[in-house]
Amino acid sequence: MTKKISKEMSVENLFASVGGQQILKGINLKIKPGKIIALMGPNGSGKSTLSQVIAGHPNYVTDKGKVMWQGKNILNLNPEDRAKMGLFLSFQYPYELPGVNMYDFLSTCYQSIFGGESHKKHFDKKLNEALKALKLSSSFLDRSVNEGFSGGEKKKSEILQMKILSPKIAILDETDSGLDIDALKIIAKNITALKSPKIGFLVITHYKRLLKYLKPDEVHIILDGQIVKTGQYDLVDKLEKQGYGWLK
């Protein structure tokens, strides 16, 4: 039982601010291995802030509370140490790295996570499989990270990184935004294929369009920095029809 608890990430009474403004006001949430947890909410409700705080963006300040994982409050750790523990954040707006090509980027990240002993051969194999599954050509690897990428390519690149780095917990921040229907299907398929007892997902979104493929185990609704409703997939349908008004 103890072991199981340590694999689950537990957000406990979390208050956090950015630029002097408090955005998160007492979040409690568990991200569990083997489960897909959906977090929905309107713009400005704190969805993305939660993902940035968990991953460790330096601009966000924790006012109170903790995020326990593998026996540690990870809020005390550097972002790279959280990543090495197996945390992955798929960015809503991934940043451009001019002149850094995708291959060097991916292989450097891979080595950072798995150490210098990790085998190049294993990396290349994993990379080729992931490219294929995401319907990306190998010339994608020669391009500068996120520079000139279409919306779909940016999100595919994030999922590609996730597949290479094999996280234990993955937070997908609005992965469905900026995607056409074909790219959405491919990405949904790739996420579902990763589903296993070894990985827990937190899927942050506005819409049903990605969730209808992922079939989340739990759905949480965040409003003004607090989780106001928790339920199952039928909650997604209700939101789609009625919006957030009824929760206020």
Add this chain to the structure above:
Amino acid sequence: MVKDIKINRQKYDFKDDIDYIFKAKKGLSENLLREISSKKEEPEWMLDYRVKALAAFLAKPLPPWGANLSKIDFSNINYYIKPSQKSSTKWSDVPKKIKKTFDRLGIPQAERKFLAGVGAQYESEVIYHSLKKRWTDLGVVFCDMSEAPKLYPDLVKKYFGSAVPFSDNKFSALNCAMWSGGSFIYVPKGVNVAMPLQAYFRINAPSMGQFERTLIIVDEDASMHYIEGCTAPVYSKDSLHAAVVEVIALPRSRVRYTTIQNWSNNVYNLVTKRAIAYEGALVEWVDGNLGSKTTMKYPSVVLKGEGARADILSVAFAGKDQHQDTGAKVIHLANNTSSKIVSKSISKDGGRASYRGLVSIAKNANNCQVKVNCDALLLDEKSRSDTYPTMNIANKNSIIEHEASVSKVSEDQLFYLMSRGLSHEEAERMIVAGFLEVFAKELPLEYAVELNRLIKMEMEGSVG
């Protein structure tokens, strides 16, 4: 790639205990100049040239612009040190201690692998030079510049000082007076030297003045790539490196000159480089300045013949206590000439990088094209970047483009990389390597790897 590179902090910073064949007293004098000239058995005209140049040096003030040079103590410099009896063409003939130096720097290995020829200068003299037989058979010349006035008097007399006259600036005058060593290259008509020629310059003694002189003549329809690298150990006293490089690109030739300058942080690096491009010729300067205390260097091309082209890529890394005042200069004198200047600079830990550029188009030079692009990357608040572009355009039928940008490494970019498991330092380095990618891809692979290694050392502040 960035992570594959192992650091060896001591690689460049070691001092050899050498018994020099001849070491001049500190300070500058006409007697010393005459002694050098006579040791080299120079023709009369060269001695006269030196004497005139010395007068010009003494008469000229320090440049009123650019980096601060007021701390240079010209009386406390060793102007000439001869490390060995003669320049060898066999590696085994090089004195043991000096050989060890270049072994540590990886010179002979590189030659075997991917170079057409190698020259190595230690203090004031070239101690080794070689050119593979394949190229000597085709009439290519690659030798110690000190020997060239004797061996190739006509070429030297015709071109020496033709691109950079001694009166050009104070430091070209100093070089013309005291020059010793450097490379002389001649590539005959139509010969394409497919592998690079490399020269390596090493300062070992403290308070050393190194004044090598390089003259490259590439004849019609010929091509060549020359690479130079420079290092020195760290001393508390400053050294001075004032080189002059002249490139003569005859009609339809192609010349590329690549520099990776990694002097230690006590070297003043004040270099004049200029090429004359005749009709249809292409001259490329690929100039990387990572080391030195102060660099002032603006590789130049005079586009003298119709359709000649200049391509200049200048990169500078200014760390703690460094001022890199670098840039480029292009003079369009003929119709349909074109030039492209790309400058990239990085400033860190209070370092200062300045871009100084001059493009001029003569009144009768029609349909010229100019493209200038300057990007500066600042890694922290206390570092500095400046841009001093000058354009003198006397002709109305030309196309000029100029772009400049200054960027900072953003918290967001760093966080993105750190969220993938990279440390802050690794993330910063990756962004810098990306910024310099345009430079790295112009280098032969071995140098690109070396560049990454140097950047890693610079970023850790372990150089100098």
